[in-house]
Amino acid sequence: MADASLTLERIRADVAEVLYLTPGEIGDDTHLIDQGLDSVRLMTLVERWRADGADIEFVDLADLAAEPTVMRWSRLLGS
Template sequence: MALTVQQIRQDVADVLGEDPTDIPDDEDLGDHGLDSVRLMSLVEWWRREHAAEISFVDLAERPAIEVWAALMGAHA
C-alpha cells in the first residue's frame, strides 16, 4: 500500500503525541520533538506496513514531511 502525505503526517503525529494539523509539511520535525528513536520506529513501520524503501539516514538528513513524501513517492 502506497503512502500518502496525510498518512505520513498522521504517523508522525502519532509518535509525537500531537494533532496532525499541528505539524506543517515544511518544518523540521526535530523542532516538534522527533528524535532518533521515534524516527527509527517510523522507518521500521513504513518498511513493514507500506513496503517503503527508505533509510534512516535519508530521513534524518532532512526531517520534514514534504521531503519525506518526495523520497517515498507519497501521493497527495
C-alpha cells in the same frame, strides 16, 4: 525506496502519532526535530512503514534525518 501508500497525509498522521500531536500541528515544512522527533521515534516510523511494505534502506534513513519535514519525506518516499 518508494511506496505509494506513504502519502503526505499518511506520513503526517504517523509522525503526529509518535510525537503525541495532532496532524494539524505539523505543517508541510515543519522541522520535525524541533517538534521532538528523535532517532528512536524515527526508527519507530521506519519500522512501521517497512512492515507496510516500504523499501527503506540505511542510506534512506540518513536522507530522512537530514531533511526532517513531511514534505521532503513524501518526496523521498515517492508518494
